[in-house]
Amino acid sequence: MADVTKAIKNGSLTALEGTILADIEAQIHQGKKVGIREMAARNFTSTTTIIRLAKKLGYQGFTDMYYALMKEAENGRQEQWEAVPFLERFTENMRESENDYAQLTSLAETLCQCKGIVYICGMGFSSFPADYFCKKLLVQGVTCIFSGAEESSGIFENNLASINLFIAVSKSGETPKIVERVRRAQAGNIRIAAFTGNAKSTLAKASDILIKMEDEDLNDDRNLKPCFFFAGILLKMEQVILEMQRIKKNEKTKKNKK
Numbered sequence: 053m054a055d056v057t058k059a060i061k062n063g064s065l066t067a068l069e070g071t072i073l074a075d076i077e078a079q080i081h082q083g084k085k086v087g088i089r090e091m092a093a094r095n096f097t098s099t100t101t102i103i104r105l106a107k108k109l110g111y112q113g114f115t116d117m118y119y120a121l122m123k124e125a126e127n128g129r130q131e132q133w134e135a136v137p138f139l140e141r142f143t144e145n146m147r148e149s150e151n152d153y154a155q156l157t158s159l160a161e162t163l164c165q166c167k168g169i170v171y172i173c174g175m176g177f178s179s180f181p182a183d184y185f186c187k188k189l190l191v192q193g194v195t196c197i198f199s200g201a202e203e204s205s206g207i208f209e210n211n212l213a214s215i216n217l218f219i220a221v222s223k224s225g226e227t228p229k230i231v232e233r234v235r236r237a238q239a240g241n242i243r244i245a246a247f248t249g250n251a252k253s254t255l256a257k258a259s260d261i262l263i264k265m266e267d268e269d270l271n272d273d274r275n276l277k278p279c280f281f282f283a284g285i286l287l288k289m290e291q292v293i294l295e296m297q298r299i300k301k302n303e304k305t306k307k308n309k310k
Contacts (some may be wrong), residue, residue: 072091072102077121102114146284155263159295166216167216168214172197172198173208173218176275177223179221181282183200185289192293192296201229218245220247221246223249224248224250225248225250225252225254230255243261245259247263247264247288248265249267250267
């Protein structure tokens with residue numbers, strides 16, 4: 053990516069042009085696709101100013117500049133992958149903050165207290181960890197329903213009154229069918245837990261319990277590249293199971309002491 057601060061200091065870019073360029077790069081980094089009109093509105097300027105910026109940087113126009121910057125970002129991510137061993141970076145990403153651990157514990161406590169149905173939803177690649185977690189919870193004695201892309205929405209709608217917890221797994225956090233069901237669950241005052249790679253997504257914002265695993269390339273919606281998300285989420289699911297067993301063991305110990 054361009055060194056915006058340096059470009060402004062040496063006079064090659066105005067402060068406004070630097071702000072626009074930094075905003076474009078930020079949107080690309082977050083995996084968002086924005087048009088020239090949206091970018092102009094975001095920065096309180098005109099499309100002409102943005103076109104002038106693109107030409108100053110040697111591009112034919114906004115689209116040319118945008119895709120060139122996107123390609124540059126992609127190359128940078130690939131170099132990062134190659135520079136640091138995969139497992140080393142995976143281990144670093146798995147390090148939890150106090151808040152991350154609190155969210156895992158909160159989900160474990162909610163599952164232990166749940167008296168109704170736990171509905172677990174995941175689609176595409178995310179259906180595999182979602183289905184796995186459903187099976188793990190079933191052997192823990194939790195009543196679960198798993199739903200993927202193939203299942204009818206009727207499974208969700210016809211059991212809505214009995215669902216106490218909705219668990220959604222989505223790397224992007226923007227899968228339309230999952231977002232639609234999450235909104236329906238919200239309307240029914242159902243508690244929502246999310247496993248996602250995008251903490252700024254619609255799913256993340258709608259969740260009561262958020263368990264995140266960084267997705268380093270939000271543009272890779274076809275899952276062509278190695279990523280931490282699916283392996284990391286499975287490990288976090290196992291940690292939830294571990295916390296559930298600790299909670300049950302502590303409850304049993306307290307009862308035996310009485």
